Amino acid sequence: MHWLFVLLYLFTFTFSVRGEELPKSVQAELLANVAKIKAGDAFMVGVLLKIDTGWHIYWKNSGDTGLPTSLSLTFPDGFRAGPVLWPVPVSFSRSGGIIDYGYEKSVMLLSEVEAPSKLSHGSAIPVNAEVSWVSCEEICIPGGSNLEVTLPVGESTQSANERLFNEWEKRLPVDADSLNSPFLARIKTNAGSQDKSLNFTISLDWSLTPADVEWFPVAGRFFDVRNILVRTKGRQGIITFTAQLLPGQNLHSNVLETVVAYTNSKGERSGVTLPIQLEKANNPYN
Amino acid sequence: MRKKLVLGAVLFISLGVLLQINTWSDEQAVTAHLASAAPGFTLEDQSGSIVSLSDFGGKMVVLEWLNPDCPFVQRHYKAKTMTTLAEKYGDVVWIAINSTHYMTKEDDKTWVEKYNLSYPILDDNPGKVGRVYGAKTTPHMFIIDKSGILVYQGAIDDDPGGSKKGNALNYVNKALEEIEAGRAVTVSQTKPYGCSVKYSN
Numbered sequence: 001m002h003w004l005f006v007l008l009y010l011f012t013f014t015f016s017v018r019g020e021e022l023p024k025s026v027q028a029e030l031l032a033n034v035a036k037i038k039a040g041d042a043f044m045v046g047v048l049l050k051i052d053t054g055w056h057i058y059w060k061n062s063g064d065t066g067l068p069t070s071l072s073l074t075f076p077d078g079f080r081a082g083p084v085l086w087p088v089p090v091s092f093s094r095s096g097g098i099i100d101y102g103y104e105k106s107v108m109l110l111s112e113v114e115a116p117s118k119l120s121h122g123s124a125i126p127v128n129a130e131v132s133w134v135s136c137e138e139i140c141i142p143g144g145s146n147l148e149v150t151l152p153v154g155e156s157t158q159s160a161n162e163r164l165f166n167e168w169e170k171r172l173p174v175d176a177d178s179l180n181s182p183f184l185a186r187i188k189t190n191a192g193s194q195d196k197s198l199n200f201t202i203s204l205d206w207s208l209t210p211a212d213v214e215w216f217p218v219a220g221r222f223f224d225v226r227n228i229l230v231r232t233k234g235r236q237g238i239i240t241f242t243a244q245l246l247p248g249q250n251l252h253s254n255v256l257e258t259v260v261a262y263t264n265s266k267g268e269r270s271g272v273t274l275p276i277q278l279e280k281a282n283n284p285y286n
Numbered sequence: 287m288r289k290k291l292v293l294g295a296v297l298f299i300s301l302g303v304l305l306q307i308n309t310w311s312d313e314q315a316v317t318a319h320l321a322s323a324a325p326g327f328t329l330e331d332q333s334g335s336i337v338s339l340s341d342f343g344g345k346m347v348v349l350e351w352l353n354p355d356c357p358f359v360q361r362h363y364k365a366k367t368m369t370t371l372a373e374k375y376g377d378v379v380w381i382a383i384n385s386t387h388y389m390t391k392e393d394d395k396t397w398v399e400k401y402n403l404s405y406p407i408l409d410d411n412p413g414k415v416g417r418v419y420g421a422k423t424t425p426h427m428f429i430i431d432k433s434g435i436l437v438y439q440g441a442i443d444d445d446p447g448g449s450k451k452g453n454a455l456n457y458v459n460k461a462l463e464e465i466e467a468g469r470a471v472t473v474s475q476t477k478p479y480g481c482s483v484k485y486s487n
Contacts, residue, residue, distance in 0.1 A: 065423045065482035067446055096413065096485040097316075098422050132447075138388075139355045140481040221444075221477045246440075248473035 025052040025135045030127065030147035031108075033165040036154030039119040043157070044165055045081075046110040047071055047131050047147065049103070056104040057133040059089035061218045063100035067134040067142075071109050074128040078116030085110040087171035088261045088271035089216060101216050108168040124150045173259045173271030181272055182207055182262070183237070197244035200276065204237035210262035215239045218257035222249035225256075243278070254278050316420035320439060320474055324430040327415045329383070331406035332394035337381065344432055346378045346465060348458065350442075351416065352407070353386045353424040354397045356481035361448050362425060363401050367456070368442070372405055375462050380405040385416030386424075387486035413485040423480035427458050431465060440476030 027050040034043040049069070051057055058066040071084045087107055092100045109131070119125075132144035174180040184205040192199045202215075213232045219225040228241045239260070245251055256276040264270050317325045324347075328338040339347065350368055352359045362368060372380035384394055384407050394407035410416055419428060420439075429438035438461040445454035461471045 065480060067479065070447075094482055094485070095487050096417055096422065096483055097420070098482045098485075100482065134357070134481075136481065138484065140357055142357050221441075221446075221479075224475075224477065246473075246475050246477070249476075 023052075023141070024143065025055040025137070025141060026050065026057060026133060026143055028131050028145040028147060030129045030149050031161050031164065032127065032149065032151055033159060033161055034151065035158040035160040036156070037115050037119065037125055037151050038154055038157045039115055040117040041157050042112060042114050044110055044112055044169075045073060045127060045129070046108045046165065046168060047129050048106065048108045048164070049131070049133070050106050051104055051135060052137075053105070055135045055137045056092060056100075056102045057107070057135045058100065058102040059216065060084075060086050061101055061216065062134075063091070063102070064098045066100050066102065066136060066140070069102075069109070069131065069133040071111075072130045073111055073113075074130075075113065076125060078118075079125075080114040082112040085112070085172050087168060088173055088259060088269055090269075091214060091216070108164070110165075110168060110172070119153045121153055121155070123153050125153060126150050171269065171271075173261075173273045176260075176272050176274040182210065182264070182270075183260075183272065185274055187276055192242050192244065194244060196247075197242055198278070199242050200240065202237075202239040202274070202276070204232075204239070204260070206232075206235040206237060208265060209235055210237070210264070212261075212263045213237055214261045215241075216259040216261065217241070217243075218259070219243070220252060222246050222252070223256075251278065314414070314417040316418065318419040318428065318436055318439065320436055322436060323434050324428070324436040325415075325418045327418070329408035329410055329415060330391070331408050332391045332398055333406075334391065335406070337406060337408055339430075339434075342379045343434065346375075346432055346462070347430040348372075348375075348378055348380050348462075349419070349428040349430070350380065350382045351419075351421040351424050351426040351483060352382050352384055352397075353389070353481060353484060354384075354393060355386070355389075355484075356424045358446075358448075358480040359424050362442065363397075365451075368425075369401060369403065371456070371459055371462070374459075375466075378462060382407040383410050383415060383421075384408065385410040385413045385421060386484045387411050387413060388484065411486075413483070416483050416485065421483050423478040424483055425480050426478040426483070429458065429461050429465070429471070437461065437465065437471045438474050439478075441478045444476070446479035 029048045032045045058068050060068050062068045073081050075081055089101045127149050129147045134140050134142045176185055186203045188201045190199045213230055215230050217225045224244045224246055226242050230239050258274045259271050260274050261271045326339045331337050389411055391409050398407055425442050427442050431437045442458055443454040443456045457473055457476050464471050
């Protein structure tokens with residue numbers, strides 16, 4: 001008689017799988033760059049997202065459409081995880097003047113973690129990641145994954161997935177004021193033609209000749225960044241744009257985070273984070 | 287020799303014209319701007335009836351860009367976001383517009399019937415009206431006041447991820463409330479969210 005229950009179970013299982021059958025276009029995997037955690041050590045975790053050909057997911061600022069990918073990591077008490085680190089994105093242009101920012105093929109979102117100074121030897125540390133995205137091709141499909149890995153505590157660190165983490169760490173933008181920065185930036189601000197708008201001119205003095213320079217603002221939803229123009233000639237670059245606080249909204253931060261992306265002489269896509277001060281003195285928002 | 291020159295000149299000019307036409311269709315100027323007269327349009331609805339913006343002079347109009355294939359639109363229709371608003375503001379003319387290049391009036395009709403819509407879906411599959419309005423996402427909302435001035439453009443609410451459920455701030459509701467109370471719209475522009483409008487290439 002119990003064959004009936006098996007049949008019933010299979011029947012309900014098939015129909016309870018997530019409503020309509022939508023193609024899953026993204027595969028997610030949670031990885032760490034250590035096989036064992038040593039007390040007090042810093043290590044990295046990452047969520048590797050493999051995106052089907054033709055589909056793309058979004059950066060922390062999705063651009064005109066879509067929804068930013070979101071990642072939330074949970075660790076046991078005592079662990080300190082830094083903010084999510086985003087590799088340099090690409091831009092997608094579509095007819096209708098639509099420009100989005102995101103990733104295709106694959107991307108690994110990273111986070112630096114610090115283990116507490118005291119860890120019971122022999123214990124296992126659960127790491128939980130909740131990642132959600134909207135992936136688009138001709139249509140858009142929201143998706144997500146809840147992932148968990150367990151890392152054992154050890155006397156000494158043992159690295160893992162070194163090559164993978166190195167590859168993706170290289171694609172993280174460097175700070176504009178660090179020694180690794182490939183340029184010196186000067187920023188000028190002028191009042192814009194419209195109420196509560198500012199025109200910006202970023203002059204870049206590159207130490208190498210960059211290729212395919214692009215600029216990505218991390219504009220919040222209450223802030224309109226438009227008329228973006230990026231021009232590079234040899235080692236001189238100019239980026240101009242207009243920023244406007246949308247009516248009825250408040251400025252949440254005095255800094256506009258931006259990323260300058262470029263291809264270096266090795267043909268690698270690299271980036272620099274360039275924060276832009278929305279200075280109080282010149283700030284028409286106050 | 288002269289024939290060749292003339293032929294060459296004709297080809298050269300034709301190329302120039304073709305290039306111009308190409309850029310016209312791709313970068314059709316957005317003429318919808320806040321505090322300006324909303325661009326007029328004439329489109330057919332899902333039953334083939336002709337609908338013009340000029341039919342509604344003296345009335346408030348809400349334009350809702352949609353795409354039945356978009357999960358953001360699907361979420362809102364399941365939650366009755368637009369239909370509830372359209373019903374609440376009975377004096378407002380609610381018009382949905384579909385600029386998805388691969389969709390037809392049949393697809394629009396199916397959606398109207400599925401959700402028992404009291405308002406039409408206009409067929410803009412060539413995407414002309416969408417481009418003139420600068421419609422980027424589905425949904426993308428525009429509110430036109432009684433004098434035909436564009437007074438709101440942007441998102442339906444402040445909840446792109448759909449996590450706020452019933453607690454989302456609905457910008458269209460807020461704007462319509464203010465207009466009906468004779469006040470100016472405080473939040474007249476927000477960043478719209480949703481799938482990109484699927485214009486033809």
